[in-house]
Amino acid sequence: MPIVVDVDVMLARRKMSVGTLAERVGITPANLAVLKNGRAKAVRFTTLAALCEVLECQPGDLLRWEPDAPVQPSDEEPADLTS
Template identity: 75%
Template sequence: MPVVVDLDVMLARRKMPVGEFAAAVGLSPANVAVLKNGRAKAIRFSTLERICEVLGCQPGDILRWEPDGD
């Protein structure tokens, strides 16, 4: 997957449990798991904005691009 979600890294840095994060952002814990595991196909800008607001970070702290191994 070329776009990698580093949400688990940011949660660890902030020492924030998934349940607390999910409630603060307004996502279900299951949807947070989808993001953390890289299974999400899309994310709304409003959700990304709320994630950055809650974690005090920039979108680039959460999302990064990696080239395929082709």
């Protein structure tokens, strides 16, 4: 997935444990682990706001976009779209 969650980076910078962050944010350590390990399909803005408040950071410090691997060109000739 092209969205990468860097909660672990901010935890290290703040010298905070996962358990402490989960407690302060008000989510379970298991749900925080899902987010931290990149298995989350979505995150609520309220959760993101709470993470930013506790970690004293911006959403961009926690989330970043990485493009997928480049698309390989096809062996087929492109269709003529001018007709």
